Amino acid sequence: MKSFLLLLVLLSTHLNAQKSLTFDKTNLQCEDKWIVYQMDKDSIYHYGFIYIDPQAGLTLHYEGGFKIDKKGTFYKVDTDKKKDVAFIKIRLQPNKIAIAVLPEEKFSELNIQKNPEWLAIYKVDEGSVGRLYLWGFMYNGWNEIEKALTFLEKAEKIDPNFKGLQTELAFSYNAIGFYDKAEKSLKKAIANNPMDCYTYKELAYTYTKLEQIDKVIATYDVMVKYCKETNFIQETAYNLAFEYFKTKDKTQFNVWKIETKKWSKTENQYIKNLIQMEAELNKS
Known part of the structure; x- marks a missing residue:
């Protein structure tokens, strides 16, 4: 009977937790939010x-x-967190682990603020280009x-002329x-910086998707003439x-x-793929 009653208590607690916490977010969806990881053992x-720390990237306080x-x-409750620090910062990699956004009505119970005071240092020039x-x-990148x-x-x-912006928009x-x-963004980017090889590489990709192969080849010729980045070529x-x-x-x-x-000193994935393609073409 005692075991049964304990089970009911645990079940009740779990159901209450489920009502308050919905584990349906990833860490990349939770910038500037209090989050909760699923219950441990x-x-x-x-x-x-x-x-987000501008230098370190996605970070958990x-x-x-x-x-x-x-x-x-x-x-x-007490955790294994070091006793001599008020918090621990953990650099995060984007992943698909399901986490929950902490409900705002629970902030007072944990004695936290919606926007921690320390966050202000990461909000300097927030609206700048x-x-x-x-x-x-x-x-x-994520x-x-x-x-x-x-x-x-x-x-x-x-x-609109901020360095790198139009190419990043095009990406x-x-x-x-x-x-x-x-295409429009990349043409603006080239007008601002006609020697940027990454921009030409992205433009060639764009023309490929637009099925404008003549323009891809013309862009390639420009890259061969001016670019030092042979990986883009x-x-x-x-x-x-x-x-x-x-x-x-x-x-x-x-x-x-x-x-x-011609642009590869060693066999890489491109070359391996081409060998397979050639074999496939030779079958036909």
Whole structure:
């Protein structure tokens, strides 16, 4: 009977927790939010505040642990956190681990503020074009393209000629299939900096997606003439070879296979892929 009653208490606590906490977010969705990790083996929920450090990237300000009593009240408990520090900062890598946003009505129970006082140092120049560009750049790197665009498009309204901005916008547009927009951004970028090889590489990719192969080749010729970054040149040559592979044009595939190999000192994934493509073409 005692075991049965204990089970009911634990079940009740768990149900109360489920009502308060919904574990349906990833860490990248929780910038500037108090979050909770799922309960550990000791029935402790670990929580903290996720923010972005401009130098370190995605960061967790770990605050500690709490439990939930049978009434659904959150109360702090001791954890293994070092006793000589008030908090621990943990650099995060984007992942798909399900976490919960801490409900605002529970802040008082844990004695926390919606916006911690220390957060202010990370909000300096929050609306500046440089900060918006950096946040967009980071979210693009984390493959959160639509979130990146919320920052980059704001930055463009402030200063469309900010260094690197138009190319980063184009990267976002390419990622979501807005190739016409990407082309416009890249042309602006080239007008501002006609010697940026990454921009040309992105433009060649855009023309590939627009199925404007003549323009891809013209862009490639510019890259060969001016670019020192041979990896960008090789990627563009490889993309052209792949396009001709898809249309089973053996002659042009061979041309661009040779071009791709020309820019590689050692066998890499591009070369391995081309060998497989060539074998496939030879079957037909």
